[in-house]
Amino acid sequence: MLKIGITGGIGVGKSIVCRLFAILGIPVYDADTRAKWVMHNDQALKEELTEAFGPEAYTEAGELNRTYLAKTAFHNPQKLELLNSLVHPHVGNDFTNWVEANQSAPYVLKEAALMFESESWRQMDEIIVVSAPLDVRIKRILQRDPHRTQEDVEAIIAKQLDEDEKMVRAQHIIYNDDKQLLIPQVLKLHEQFLSKV
Incomplete structure (x- = not known):
């Protein structure tokens, strides 16, 4: 079975991307x-x-x-x-x-913020990184978690692996930058994964 990892820093929108895959019937493991x-x-x-x-x-x-x-x-x-x-x-x-x-599924997704840091990428066949600009991420997190300050958010981001490093190590990138539509990007990857199983 094809195991796809999905990762990205806080605030990039991994959860919404995973929900789209789940709507397509793909089991998602939220690490x-x-x-x-x-x-x-x-x-x-x-x-x-x-x-x-x-x-x-x-x-x-x-x-x-x-x-x-x-x-x-x-x-x-x-x-x-x-x-x-x-x-x-x-x-x-x-x-x-x-x-x-979940053996009956064509492929599965594992969502993990620390995919590379935890070495769990080694269990995966391919990796998707969800990417968003830093200012967009900070704005999203502050809206989602009003108890956090901008300093809190920046401290969390600073502890995570650099986004550019994640993108270099991934086979696929989904841009969640509020400019490009998510659904066509997810559907395109879904078709690619189905063609491999």
């Missing part, structure tokens, strides 16, 4: 959502996170303490690397099981 699920439900990972970050990593009710983990890891590169190194292998296993469950 961020599944990572949260795995962190809540994978007992081995829960033990690893508790050992690495202390008992505060989970509440007394056994819920993931996202605020604590974000505060601990986001401002400390070593802790962030540790968090990712623990979570990503479990998400990789979850994705493998999900692919098995």
Whole structure:
């Protein structure tokens, strides 16, 4: 089965592109959502996170303490690397099981903001990068997340792999720059992928 990765920095519009593929009947694995699920439900990972970050990593009710983990890891590169190194292998296993469950589809998509950073691009046959100009991205994020400041957004973008680097490493680029229509770009790729299966 053809496995297509879809990535891009915050605010480029990966989710809307994935929704278009989903309308075409293509299963989409949302790595961020599944990572949260795995962190809540994978007992081995829960033990690893508790050992690495202390008992505060989970509440007394056994819920993931996202605020604590974000505060601990986001401002400390070593802790962030540790968090990712623990979570990503479990998400990789979850994705493998999900692919098995979707064998009837012509191809599948995996949406992940950190496709290259997490090395999960290695599981993919081809990569799509969704691209948008920086000013458009910042405007979108501030509209979507009014609690964030422009400085917050710029800090997040600065931590992500440079967009030009992602575009060089991808086989396909979808431009979501508010100038080019998304649907024709998605349909063209959909036809290309179908022709390969």
